[in-house]
Amino acid sequence: MNAGSRSFGRFSVMGFLAVFVLSVLSTGVSATERLMVTGSSSVAPIALEIAKRFEATRPDVQIEIQTGGSARGIHDARKGLADIGMVSRRLEPSEGDLTGHTIALDAVTMITHAKNPILGLDRSQIIDIYTDKIDDWSQIEDFKGPIVVVNKADGRSTLEVFLKYTQLKSNGIKSDIIIGDNEQAIKTVSTNPLAIAYVSVGASTYHIENGLPLRMVAVDGVVPNAKSLAEGNLPMIRELNFVTAGMPEGLTAEFIAFATSPSVADILDAFYVLPPAE
Amino acid sequence: MSVALDDRPTNASGHGRLLVLALTWLAPAIVAAAFLWLIGDVVLRGIGGVDWNFIVDVPRNAGRAGGIAPIIVSTFLVILVCVAVAVPLSLFAALFLAEFSRASVPMSRIIRLSLNCLAAVPSIVFGIFGNALFCVALGMGYSILSGGLTLACMVLPILIRTMENAIRAVPEDYRLGAAALGLSKSQVIIRVILPLSIPGLLVGLLLGVGRALAETAALVFTSGYVDRMPSSLLDSGRTLSIHILDLSMNVAGGDKNAYASVLVLGVLILVINSGIAALLFFSKRRSGLTS
Amino acid sequence: MYYPPRSKDWLAHKLLLFSSRSAAAVSASVLVLAIAVVTLESLPAIRDIGLWRMLSDESWHPSSDSFGLAPMLLGTVLVTVLAIVIAAPLAVVSAVFRQFYAPRALGGIYRRLIELLAGIPSVVFGLWGLTVLVPLISRIEPPGASLLAASLVLALMILPTIELISATALADVPHHHYLAARALGLSREQAVWKVVMPSAVSGICAGTILGVARAAGETMAVMMVAGNVVQFPDSVFAPVRTLSANIALEVAYAVDLHRASLFASGLIMIIMTLFAFCCAEAIAHSRKSYRVGRA
Numbered sequence: 099m100n101a102g103s104r105s106f107g108r109f110s111v112m113g114f115l116a117v118f119v120l121s122v123l124s125t126g127v128s129a130t131e132r133l134m135v136t137g138s139s140s141v142a143p144i145a146l147e148i149a150k151r152f153e154a155t156r157p158d159v160q161i162e163i164q165t166g167g168s169a170r171g172i173h174d175a176r177k178g179l180a181d182i183g184m185v186s187r188r189l190e191p192s193e194g195d196l197t198g199h200t201i202a203l204d205a206v207t208m209i210t211h212a213k214n215p216i217l218g219l220d221r222s223q224i225i226d227i228y229t230d231k232i233d234d235w236s237q238i239e240d241f242k243g244p245i246v247v248v249n250k251a252d253g254r255s256t257l258e259v260f261l262k263y264t265q266l267k268s269n270g271i272k273s274d275i276i277i278g279d280n281e282q283a284i285k286t287v288s289t290n291p292l293a294i295a296y297v298s299v300g301a302s303t304y305h306i307e308n309g310l311p312l313r314m315v316a317v318d319g320v321v322p323n324a325k326s327l328a329e330g331n332l333p334m335i336r337e338l339n340f341v342t343a344g345m346p347e348g349l350t351a352e353f354i355a356f357a358t359s360p361s362v363a364d365i366l367d368a369f370y371v372l373p374p375a376e
Numbered sequence: 377m378s379v380a381l382d383d384r385p386t387n388a389s390g391h392g393r394l395l396v397l398a399l400t401w402l403a404p405a406i407v408a409a410a411f412l413w414l415i416g417d418v419v420l421r422g423i424g425g426v427d428w429n430f431i432v433d434v435p436r437n438a439g440r441a442g443g444i445a446p447i448i449v450s451t452f453l454v455i456l457v458c459v460a461v462a463v464p465l466s467l468f469a470a471l472f473l474a475e476f477s478r479a480s481v482p483m484s485r486i487i488r489l490s491l492n493c494l495a496a497v498p499s500i501v502f503g504i505f506g507n508a509l510f511c512v513a514l515g516m517g518y519s520i521l522s523g524g525l526t527l528a529c530m531v532l533p534i535l536i537r538t539m540e541n542a543i544r545a546v547p548e549d550y551r552l553g554a555a556a557l558g559l560s561k562s563q564v565i566i567r568v569i570l571p572l573s574i575p576g577l578l579v580g581l582l583l584g585v586g587r588a589l590a591e592t593a594a595l596v597f598t599s600g601y602v603d604r605m606p607s608s609l610l611d612s613g614r615t616l617s618i619h620i621l622d623l624s625m626n627v628a629g630g631d632k633n634a635y636a637s638v639l640v641l642g643v644l645i646l647v648i649n650s651g652i653a654a655l656l657f658f659s660k661r662r663s664g665l666t667s
Numbered sequence: 668m669y670y671p672p673r674s675k676d677w678l679a680h681k682l683l684l685f686s687s688r689s690a691a692a693v694s695a696s697v698l699v700l701a702i703a704v705v706t707l708e709s710l711p712a713i714r715d716i717g718l719w720r721m722l723s724d725e726s727w728h729p730s731s732d733s734f735g736l737a738p739m740l741l742g743t744v745l746v747t748v749l750a751i752v753i754a755a756p757l758a759v760v761s762a763v764f765r766q767f768y769a770p771r772a773l774g775g776i777y778r779r780l781i782e783l784l785a786g787i788p789s790v791v792f793g794l795w796g797l798t799v800l801v802p803l804i805s806r807i808e809p810p811g812a813s814l815l816a817a818s819l820v821l822a823l824m825i826l827p828t829i830e831l832i833s834a835t836a837l838a839d840v841p842h843h844h845y846l847a848a849r850a851l852g853l854s855r856e857q858a859v860w861k862v863v864m865p866s867a868v869s870g871i872c873a874g875t876i877l878g879v880a881r882a883a884g885e886t887m888a889v890m891m892v893a894g895n896v897v898q899f900p901d902s903v904f905a906p907v908r909t910l911s912a913n914i915a916l917e918v919a920y921a922v923d924l925h926r927a928s929l930f931a932s933g934l935i936m937i938i939m940t941l942f943a944f945c946c947a948e949a950i951a952h953s954r955k956s957y958r959v960g961r962a
Contacts (some may be wrong), residue, residue: 106839116824130607134517145806162612167920224962246810251895253920265567269728272612276895281438281626288628289802292809294637310628396856400768403760404777407830410823411784414795421798426704468690476687487695494698496944498884500911501933504918505701508708508930529697535692551701562680590788597918617790624794631798637868638791645786 130135130160133349137171137184138255139279140204140298141338147359147365148201149304159290159349165279172189175341181350183341186298187255187365199340199354205299206259207322208315209284211291215241218316225264227294230272235292248286250297255336256280260296263334268279288312294333299327300370327372332376338371427637431486435603437456439623439654440630446605450520450613453606454599457524461529469532470539470580475565495533499593502530506598518612523599526623530594531584540585542576545659575595575659579652586648589641592617616641678882705933712927720932727897727913729925734934738897742814742907745900746889747882749818750825755820755875758829762871765830766837767845767859778834785827793891798819801892808904812894815903820888825878832877836870869950876947880940886911910936 111137135145142165149161164360166174175183175196189198192252208224210216216239227245235241246252249271250257261268275293277283284293284302288310299314299322306312312324320331356362358374366373435441469487477484506526516522554564556659570577592615600612601622614622620637623630712721716734724735728955761781765774796816805811840863894906895916908916910932918929 160607161775162602164602164612165919169922169925173922179517242810249896251916251920253917253922253925267820268731269726269733273896274894275812276906276908276916277895278920279626285628285630286628290805290810305628308629340434389935393854393856396860400760400764402766403757404769407757407761407826408777408780411780413799414787414792414823415783417795417799417805435737451955456690465690465694468687469694471683472687472691476684477691477781484691487691490698492948493941493944494701496880496940498886498911499697500881500884500886500937501705501936504708504914504930504933505704507918509704513704529701532694532697549755550769560676560680562683565683566679586786587691590786592788592790593915594916596887607728613806615904617788620790620794622809623893624797625891631794638794641791645788649782649786 131323131349132156133159133161133182133353133356134164134174134180135161135167135182135184135340136164136174136180137341138168138186138338139165139281140186140256140301141171141184141201141340141372143301144202144338144365144369144371145340145357147368148362151351151362151365152353152356161353166208167253168258169253173343175343176240178343179221181342182354185255185257185339185341186336187339188337189339193341196341196343197345198337199342199346199358200337200374201340201357202338202366202369203327203330204336204338204371204376205322205327205332206256206296206336207299207302208296208317209287209302209312210294211287212313213291214313215239216315217313218319221264221349224317225266228266228271228273229266234293243292246275246290246293247271247273248275248283248293250283250296251276251278252277256296259334259336284312294352294367296364298371299332301370301372304368324370327370337374383402385414389601396454418635418642419631422635422637425632426639430633430636431640433649434605435619438627438630439603439619439633439651440627441633444616444619444633444640446603447614447616447619447637448640450599450606451589451615452525453520453584453609453613454527454595457609458460458531458586458588459523459581462528462535462584464530465528466535466539466580466584467577469536470543471565473536473663474543475541475561491533491536492624494529495537498529499591502526502594503597506594511598515574516610518598518600519610520599520606520613521609523613523615524609526594526598527588527591530591531587533589535580535584539577542573545576546572575655579655582648582652582655586645586652589645590617591615591650592621594620616644627642678893684925702934702937704931705937709927709931709934711844711912711924712931715924716928721928727908729917729921734928736910736913736935738899739908739910739913739932740935741899742893743883743909743911745814746821746893746907746909747879749814749903750821750882751875751879753818753822754826754878755829758826758878759833760834760872761830762834763859763864765834767855767863772899781827783829784823785790785831787824789885789888790891791825792820792824793888796888796892804904808902810894810906812892812906814850814893814900814907817889817907817909818903820892821882821885824888825882826887828881829871829874829878832874833871835865836867839870840866848876869953873947873951876943876950880943880947881907882941884936884940886915890915943960 120180142163146163149163153159153161168187171183171185172193174180188320189196208219223238228247232238252268275286277286279299280297283297284305287293287295302312302314318333320326322332326332340354340357363373406648430443432445435531436442473484502580506522510516510525512517550568550572551564554568595615595618601614601618602612603614605612616637620634623634721734721736724733724946726733726735726738765777769777800819801811801816804813845858845863848862856923888911889909893908893912895908896906897908900907914929914933921929
């Protein structure tokens with residue numbers, strides 16, 4: 099064998115690799131119709147379950163869900179990077195270019211570790227805890243230890259809901275740990291008896307029922323449960339929205355119609371969120 | 377240095393010398409203890425979670441239960457893309473540096489400098505670079521392809537460096553002897569130098585794969601978080617490292633499976649490292665015989 | 668060397684030359700491409716916020732139009748310095764131990780251990796830090812996720828790098844220097860620290876700077892254990908956020924100017940690491956007689 103044909107052999111191996119890669123790519127592209135859904139980590143788990151059920155009825159469809167916060171949901175829907183953006187708050191007037199489709203109502207509440215004897219807090223106490231005016235649990239209840247304040251990073255809508263309720267500015271909060279997703283807040287609090295965080299009622303109820311040592315604290319005297327949620331008494335309530343640039347069409351419209359139909363009611367129940375008011 | 381020096385004459389073996397001696401034994405003892413603690417923890421906490429089911433099952437309940445089959449597949453695919461792009465590129469670039477240019481030529485100095493700098497760039501910067509270029513600008517989205525390409529950029533320097541060394545390690549006699557037999561330069565390279573440097577080239581390949589396996593920061597924002605079985609390279613795929621990150625940060629009750637995944641990752645890395653050690657041993661013995 | 672252009676060989680040669688040249692050019696341009704992309708993405712921030720405001724704004728609240736990176740720059744520096752202060756002495760003494768004190772077998776085992784550690788992924792250190800170290804520190808002083816936790820985890824991570832390079836630097840000092848010193852009646856300690864060490868110090872410094880670069884750029888392990896509060900820490904038990912953790916924590920969520928400012932902090936990280944790299948090169952080349960850093 100001479101040098102020339104050897105090197106061509108080498109090239110043909112690379113050529114084969116290139117063809118292989120391309121063919122894998124193209125089969126992936128042509129086989130299924132896909133829908134890109136990005137945004138809020140509060141909506142994502144619900145959207146994922148809805149998507150699974152939708153995919154079961156439509157095997158040719160693949161729905162990809164990426165979390166990235168409400169800001170990302172707005173941005174991606176606007177720029178066309180996603181077919182649907184997930185936003186866990188009401189759309190603002192400046193976001194008039196987007197169409198919102200409310201899929202559920204969710205409440206935000208304060209959580210502590212189950213070992214913490216605190217059962218209720220009112221708004222002024224929450225403000226004092228989050229501004230370090232109260233920095234030890236003994237100032238509220240017979241429970242010793244410095245309060246570990248868990249806060250969320252900028253751009254998360256749970257933070258926005260919390261700020262709206264407390265009327266605090268994000269730079270006025272004195273936190274001890276900053277986390278990203280809801281899940282991280284739940285993990286942090288369930289492993290630290292001194293911690294307090296704000297997360298969605300849905301997520302916390304789910305984890306409490308699965309045996310995590312957490313407690314949802316009554317806020318302003320209202321105990322977070324299915325009843326108070328249904329009656330709309332909880333102080334921190336927000337919309338969970340799908341948003342699209344303009345009116346949705348085709349597969350996007352089909353999926354949104356499915357997500358707002360009664361056929362997903364049991365999924366909403368399972369996540370302890372309410373179907374949107376008619 | 378933290379160790380006190382003994383200025384007194386040698387015959388006065390005072391407390392100072394003893395202290396230095398004690399510290400010299402203490403430091404490695406501390407290091408060894410810390411590392412045995414870490415490795416012991418990983419093995420003890422992970423071992424209960426690893427069984428055959430864990431390898432072949434899909435993650436359930438956000439990874440708390442079930443296994444890591446799709447994650448192993450995604451990891452493999454990301455590395456495949458990375459290797460398919462980086463290895464040919466590195467091989468030819470290394471050939472250029474070792475055979476087609478002298479070290480003193482400005483061109484080769486610039487290339488070397490650029491690669492050394494690239495090696496120093498933090499992986500999170502590769503992550504946002506890959507996100508901006510592959511995911512957004514080139515429209516690949518969060519995908520195994522984006523992740524693999526980002527990794528390829530990242531492992532280039534280490535791959536080229538080891539491959540260049542491997543090619544240079546072929547004794548000059550072989551080049552001269554082959555040339556004396558009338559082989560042209562390209563023939564010398566293809567028929568003599570490359571076959572002889574195969575063990576060294578494989579070491580480079582394995583180093584790159586090891587680096588890719590361990591990577592997290594460059595992949596979180598390029599290959600993404602989705603833990604489903606990927607059906608194409610344009611799907612988002614979660615690698616083992618990202619799975620560990622997600623389980624430990626975001627999943628309450630996910631620690632057990634996080635440690636089990638660490639154990640799987642550790643075994644993979646051990647296999648790769650032993651491969652490197654074996655290749656080095658093998659090539660050393662051979663060069664010992666021939667020189 | 669020149670070969671007569673025999674048709675087939677000539678073609679193969681040209682092909683080989685062409686592909687290796689272009690591969691080298693492509694590889695070299697990756698750095699340029701990376702810097703260009705990151706710069707391009709950070710342009711809106713540099714234009715609309717300006718580098719000065721990024722350094723002088725009091726804190727980091729992108730949603731309230733406050734883009735101060737200073738607390739995170741300080742956080743990065745503190746975490747790195749503390750990690751080096753913990754790791755470097757341990758690593759250098761370990762290298763000395765391995766080269767001059769350890770019995771042959773023990774030294775070999777120790778080397779294996781260090782190499783094993785060098786291969787552990789950063790996310791594993793992070794996981795261990797989060798589940799073992801942070802709860803331990805939390806018992807002393809809550810919240811546990813802190814400057815101290817981040818520095819300890821980082822110290823463990825960079826220790827192997829510094830140890831391996833230091834040992835190489837020590838081994839590269841000709842052994843007869845050590846033998847001559849012993850023959851002149853110096854103790855082992857004196858021979859090591861006064862005769863061998865001064866010759867190896869440039870290599871050890873280069874290794875330490877590589878450790879610094881690695882520590883400053885490390886992301887996931889630090890993000891997992893540092894607490895990530897943007898503030899000037901008032902003790903080692905206070906949580907901090909580093910530049911890299913800031914990017915990792917927010918880039919998926921960031922849009923527009925927020926995203927651009929994160930890329931700008933990436934650009935700052937590139938500049939910092941290239942600076943550290945140049946320092947390491949300068950130190951390594953200042954003593955040409957000894958080869959350093961095989962890494």
